[in-house]
Amino acid sequence: MPRTGYTDIAAHYRQRIDDGELAPGDAMPSMRDVTEKFDVSITTANRAYRMLKHEGYTVARSGVGTVVASRPRVVATGAARIERLNRTGNPFVPGESSTDHVAMLRSCVDPDIADQLGIDLHDEIVIRRRVFRKDGRPTVVALSCIHIRALAVVPELLSQGQLKPFWQATYKERTGKEISRSPERRGARLANTDELRALEVDVPPSAAVPVLVLHTTHHDDDGPIEVWEDVYSPGLWQVSE
Incomplete structure (x- = not known):
């Protein structure tokens, strides 16, 4: 049986934090609990906890010990949310939500999106847009650009509001x-206006505001079917978890 290393222990607690099982302010298990749970030495447990602290997942709190850190400037990717949804049934960590869900049928005017979807410029696509928030503050403007062939299978794509379940699950x-x-x-x-x-x-109309942008392309047996474009608010860190 493979021996448990400190990176394995760190990965275990990192995922529990990412999935919201351990929320900001929650006390981490004691060193004794960690050594007993994973049958490792105190040195190995300490190394795991030092790794989590270095990554910003935990902090030391006087009188309490090691607790889960608040990470207001850290936001996960769309892919990480889907992985969390598959693991836990919930795509969000504590304090996270999505608002302003809008669906529309539009001509694709972005050459990069058209190329990723394998369509001609100005072909029609389904666009679904939402804003992710953390503790009420907007963090990500998320755009789903979906190949028109998906609409024949999932006509709900043009429904306004949040789709439940996730449309790809319905398509499958x-x-x-x-x-x-x-x-x-x-x-x-x-960023555009x-x-x-x-x-x-809130910036002057002439201000140039750089933003981090992520593109993720999804495929089925027939080719590209969806492109995600996530635009992150200035000053945020992005993690793929």
């Missing part, structure tokens, strides 16, 4: 086709 159930995703692509550009308004960034 109705077609039997698996949907996979490509690695996330990270870049930066200047609509994005700044949605993120509640």
